[in-house]
Amino acid sequence: ILNVEQSPQSLHVQEGDSTNFTCSFPSSNFYALHWYRWETAKSPEALFVMTLNGDEKKKGRISATLNTKEGYSYLYIKGSQPEDSATYLCASLSGTYKYIFGTGTRLKVLA
Amino acid sequence: DTGVSQDPRHKITKRGQNVTFRCDPISEHNRLYWYRQTLGQGPEFLTYFQNEAQLEKSRLLSDRFSAERPKGSFSTLEIQRTEQGDSAMYLCASSLVQGNTGELFFGEGSRLTVL
Numbered sequence: 001i002l003n004v005e006q007s008p009q010s011l012h013v014q015e016g017d018s019t020n021f022t023c024s025f026p027s028s029n030f031y032a033l034h035w036y037r038w039e040t041a042k043s044p045e046a047l048f049v050m051t052l053n054g055d056e057k058k059k060g061r062i063s064a065t066l067n068t069k070e071g072y073s074y075l076y077i078k079g080s081q082p083e084d085s086a087t088y089l090c091a092s093l094s095g096t097y098k099y100i101f102g103t104g105t106r107l108k109v110l111a
Numbered sequence: 112d113t114g115v116s117q118d119p120r121h122k123i124t125k126r127g128q129n130v131t132f133r134c135d136p137i138s139e140h141n142r143l144y145w146y147r148q149t150l151g152q153g154p155e156f157l158t159y160f161q162n163e164a165q166l167e168k169s170r171l172l173s174d175r176f177s178a179e180r181p182k183g184s185f186s187t188l189e190i191q192r193t194e195q196g197d198s199a200m201y202l203c204a205s206s207l208v209q210g211n212t213g214e215l216f217f218g219e220g221s222r223l224t225v226l
Contacts, residue, residue, distance in 0.1 A: 006153075034214065043115070043202075043217040044154075089153055097142060097206075097213060098167055101153035 004092045006102035013080050014110050020076045021105040023090035027071035032093040035064055035075055038104070039086045047075075047088075080109040113137060117203050117218035124193055125226050131189045132221045136205030143186050144215065145178055146202040154202055160186060161208070193225045 005024045013019050025033060032051045038044040048057040053068040061078045077084055087106045091099040116135045124130050136143050142161050146154035157176065158168040162183035175193075180186040190197055200222050204215040 004153075009151075032213065036215075036217075041219075043219045044204075044215075045217075046214040049214050091154075091215070093213065096167060097161070097208065098156055098159065099144070099215060100156060101146070103151070103153040 004090060004100050004102040006088075006090060006105050008105060009103065010106040010108070012108045012110060015080060015082060017080050017109075018076065018078045019080055019107070020074050021088055021107075023073045023075070023102055025071050025073070025090070025092035025100075025102075026094060027068060029094040030068045030071075030092070031095065033066055033068075033073050034091040034093070034099065035073070036089040036091065037086045038089060044089060077107075080107075082109045082111050085109045115203060115205055115216050115218035117201075117221050119221060120219065121222050121224075123224045123226065126195060127192055129189065129191045130193055130223060131187055132201055132203075132223075133185060133187050134203030134205075134218060135185045136203070137207075137216055138184075140205035140207045140216070141183070142206045142208055142213070143180055144204045144206075145186070145188050146204065148200045148202055148220075149198075157188070157201075190223075193223075195225045198223055198225045 035047040036044040048064045050066040055066040063076045087104040089104045091101045118133045144159040145157040148154045160180040175191045178188045200220045202220045204217045206213045
């Protein structure tokens with residue numbers, strides 16, 4: 001993998017559903033993997049910064065895992081709420097301090 | 112408010128004109144980044160600074176784009192002879208290099224429309 005790829009591109013879920021997204025990144029020269037949430041008309045905000053293989057992070061109903069050997073990270077949202085509607089971006093940091101972003105997963109939670 | 116601020120928030124210009132965007136990072140942050148985001152895409156790296164030094168510039172960036180960060184504080188991004196393809200959201204972010212974190216703090220962006 002040469003680029004950062006995210007799937008799915010967009011997702012509609014019902015309130016209360018749990019969901020997950022995937023971020024694939026280059027595993028060579030890995031330094032860190034970031035997840036950001038970008039709500040409409042606001043600026044992206046960091047959710048997680050992950051650096052170690054096997055890392056698991058949690059913030060409320062949102063959690064993330066990291067596999068640096070195979071180059072992927074999962075973001076999970078348990079019991080989705082309408083306020084979770086946003087674009088979720090992952091960014092890979094390798095070697096130089098240049099962050100490469102994926103195209104994002106646009107989540108819409110329907111009430 | 113001590114977050115990252117960008118100005119102007121919106122800019123409409125005619126093709127061929129020059130535009131300049133300004134970013135004021137969080138004061139103690141030593142790294143500053145510029146990204147461009149178009150509809151349906153993630154933020155695309157343009158350039159970044161550590162203090163006043165421009166450390167990397169995307170090869171995708173034409174010579175019409177230039178960025179500066181005099182004195183290692185605010186930064187400007189200038190686009191000369193704008194083209195319709197330059198229409199995008201231009202995002203600025205800053206970070207404090209400290210260990211392995213380097214979480215990015217973003218401004219709200221400057222949206223450029225080239226007619």
